[in-house]
Amino acid sequence: MSAALDAAVLAPAVVMSLTESGRTTTGEAVLFWVIAPITVVAAFGLLFARKAVHAALSVVLVMISLAFLYVAQDAVFLGVVQVVVYTGAVMMLFLFVLMLVGVDASDSLVETIRGQRWIGWLAGIGLGVVLVSVVGRATWATPVGLAEANADSNPVGVARLVFGQHVFAFEVVGALLVTAALGALVLTHAERLTPRRGQRERAVARVRAGGPLTPLPAPGVYARSNAMDVPALGPDGRPLEQSVSRVLRVRGQAADSPGTLVPTTRPDGTVTLAPAGSAGDAGRRREVEARPDPTVGRDAAEAGSDAASDAASDAAAEGVRP
Amino acid sequence: MSALLGAVDAGLGTAANVPVTADFSQDNGWIWLLKAVALVAFLLTSVLIAIWFERRVVARMQVRPGPNVHGPLGLLQSLADAMKLLVKEDVTVRAADRLVYVLAPLIAVFCSLLTLAVIPFGPEVSIFGVLTPLQLTDFPVAVLYVLACASVGVYGLVLGGWASNSTYPLLGGVRSTAQVISYELAMGLSLVSVFLMSGSMSTSQIVDSQRPLWWALPLLPAFVLYVISMVGETNRLPFDLPEAEGELVGGYTTEYSSMKFAWFFLAEYINMLNVSAVATTLFLGGWRAPWPLSAIGDGVLNTGWWPVLWFLAKVWGFMFLFVWIRGSVLRFRYDQFMKLGWKVLIPAALAWVVCVAVVQGVRQFADVDLRTLLLAIAALFAVVFVVALALPEGRRPEPPRRRRDEPFDPFAGGFPVPPLPGQTLPPSPRKDRALAQTARPADGPETETPEVTR
Structure with missing residues (x-):
């Protein structure tokens, strides 16, 4: 919440200051004043949308609008990569989870982590401080100029920064993400207790059970x-x-x-x-x-349980309420 | 071999530190407009032809005529179908999320129209006296822009599936998300080796860097990976799981009708053209003429408007590949599809990128000739191979040998199997019974022993 408000309040101020110092062209300013309201409305849409998918769509809109602004400011690589990585992959994962799990407005909002609010406030304030410092550095530092920054083409310039000046932060973030992924794997991992039943095993069991092998007649x-x-x-x-x-x-x-x-x-x-x-x-x-039932024999018990489970799954598929 | 290496060296030599090769300095607004309109017109007519082409080729593969009534060779069939779709009743599901439901086909089509803007159709030509490259625009990260358009375009499918508020479309949408996440990774990684070799992500520069040799040859694994993942990316058979009609009715398109459905249809075919154009540009030399033709007249066929012909020929070659695959491969099961993506394509792409990066890094920093380097790698592989041969093999568990004297039980595995060589079937109990019956017909079925199944 605070982050979105910060962004909404701070961004126009930054651009105003840049325009006054004569570093923004008219075309860029027009683009900004077209895109900025869309971005802000979309950011509020994230906060106030009732359906989770609408909130996710708002984030997508914010990301694409920001990408337009990046490209307008000659940060082509950043703009395009933002769409590829965040819109194309990360938000797509969000949507995948939303659609798979079916998060709804009716879900319970009970806070399960103790001190969640305080942690949230602290993180929000921290983000605010970072944003203010970034804006300050952009506003009061002496600019190098885009021509010099993009001297060896934009991607090369970004690569120099990422793998030179900020390589440690980059590696730390990478380690953090790998840790998070491993943690998720460990938390959701379950040992397999029974042998896996693939297509082949099912076919063998079906033949053993002695029931009809072909689809049942209509x-x-x-x-x-x-x-x-x-x-x-x-x-x-x-x-x-x-x-x-x-x-x-x-x-x-x-x-x-x-x-x-x-x-x-x-x-x-x-x-x-x-x-x-x-x-x-x-x-x-x-x-x-x-x-006499042909299934009676050595595998009768297994076949019986198999048939029962099949029948249960059939019933579930047909929507039977017991 | 040495010619090939020299070609690769020369290709690398051209990759200077210029971000974009194409020169757009003479372009004005009219030229831009002309190119943009021409691109859209090209895409729409190509889709009409592609649908006809697909139906005719698939029909040929299935030994039937295909559409052959409307127009010469049935060419106007797609036009008639498009008209029919236009005048169909436009149904909007009552439970649908209206805004997203209408937005989804729009997203799919608009994003698919964007890609061709950065694809070079040819070198510089003169349009009404203005020297301009046959390409709408180009910038240092043009190929990434293509990926971005593709990834946003998939939102159309996903949102269409969600907004229909219906089970099968939702399943189709979920499948589509999983598919795009898994196959875009492999696709992006397969493109990275092209970036590394040509030293640029701008399309015109990549075409320029393939002057002696197309990247499909030295980067064959990446090319194969790209071709597989481009089929997955466009939801074509055998990877058309989001709209698998055998399982999900029509997947994300189930609740769409009339023009909204037509837009999804249009987007799918435009996307096929897009990925074919990208594959041509990145791996098959773009608009450059194939080898025997490029040697004619000191490369005269690589100038002027000729290259458009080579480019279109290559693109339609890929379109034929799409149809060919559709005509001959069955749809994957969903888990097989995911396994292929995550356990085969992505690791293979990662390994290949690391190999290319190591070779490039060694060449750049150690000042080693490419031939020496490749020989060293080949020697390394040979050593590993020899060592693997020399190592004592782990004792394999011996297969259980069936003894001759053991009677063969055809029902040992639970269901009847024929005897293997060296085994003989036990005498059939039914034969005895039949003999007994013919001998004593008067006894009839009362004395018949119950049928033995085992």
Whole structure:
């Protein structure tokens, strides 16, 4: 908060002083007065936006506006790199986290770190002091001139400063960032307790479990109606219960398929088409269910747990509330 | 070999401390306007042609005719499609975040239009009596500007996915962020070696530094890395995960229709042209004529308006590559895609940059001839290779050998497998049963033993 206010208040003052001392061209001043209000509004947008993504967008706008100003002041490298690194990578990471986690205005704002406010105030004051000193050095020091600063092209000039004069600070910041990344890795690292189940292991388990290996048939295929709750008919004309969504079956909402015609063997041996659910068919179904389960055996326990977990994930995918 | 080394040396010799080679001193406002309008017109017509081109080439690869009804060879098909998109109903989802929803396609298109401003199409030509380079502008960090435009352009995809307020677009947007973060790193690192060799980040200077030899040859690993990551950057198959139609309906474009969808479409094709133009400029000598042509008439084909032809030919070569890849490679699974980015491309790019930097540093500070240096590196590799051969190999665990006399159990692994050479199938129980049945047909199914599965 204080940083944004500082920037909003200090920046015009700096430019005013520069204009008075005759070092800013008219074009640059016009550009500044176009971009500066946008930047300030965007900075306030960061503070007051209700949605986290809007706040992130405001930061993007601030960064791009600042990049324009840098380029106008002949700091081409700084301006472009700011967009590449901060807008393109850092803010993109922010957006990634925002979209993945779904930070909302309704989230709790309980302060979990003790003395958070005092630390915040201290850091804010520190930032303010740094900003004031930077502005002071820019305002009262004798300028070298852009032509001399950019004598060996802008990137080379920046490189001289970064890898010469400020190399220690640069390395310290690098170490800090590496430490932070390592800390995040250590905090989020979890030992794997079970062996990883890749595509191959899953395929093996599926074959072992003895269930259907192909995708289940869609409901209604070859049946009289292609509604969701009507079982498909197999090549032998019998309804395939598996083709109806498990949710419908559990809820008892699958069509009893009375209208489905299935081949039925009459007592006299002839085969005719009769509505499903008639006596012969029911008997046949019972017979089907009574057939020994091929999964019974050495891997029955594993297969059973596998099927259960699969069913649970199916149910989750279909949005079942128990 | 020595000719190649001499070429690299000469290329480095031209990389003086001049930030930008192209001379824009004679340009005036009209020339600028003319160039800018020409660039936009070029991009828009190229997109129309690119869509037709892609459909025709993919059709050819799939042995079918492709669009061939409207206009000669079906050339006007894209125009008809564009008209159709224009007059379609423009649906705005009610739950969408209106401002961002409308802004997203705009960001995608505008950022994609910016890139070609710094790409040189040719050397200095005379336009209405004004000598000017065939390039809108150039500055010391022009290639970084290209990267910046690309990275801001991805915000269009990401925000489009978020603003639709719908599940599949959101997933597409999240994938897009992850993709741009991981593939831009590899892309940027692969460009660094070009910067190191040509001593500049300005496009005209980089083209100038490739005078004897295109950087694609000495910097082949960087070129390969760039080509892979440019496909990832433009969300084209096999890396089109943000809009994977098999998994996410249409990804970030799911809730977009009419002109808003058309803008995403436009941005994707312009981006393809952009990355092709960048690859041409940085690795394939830009507008310079390929070797046998460049030797004709003391390089006359490298002057005037001729280079535009070579440049366009190279760009369309890359466009063909895009279509070819799309026609032959399947979409990656998401985790495979991320693994490729973080575990293969980025480490490889880092290692390559370090190699190039070490070679360049040694040459600059130790005053060693490039040939001696490369020979020394080759000798080092040879020594490492020989030592690796001489080292005793760690004992590998012996593969479990199956004994001959052990009966072969086809169900040992849980599912039936055919016998390997040297193994014989046990006699089938079904065969016995069939024989028994034919012998005693009267017994029927009552005495049939239950089917044995194992």
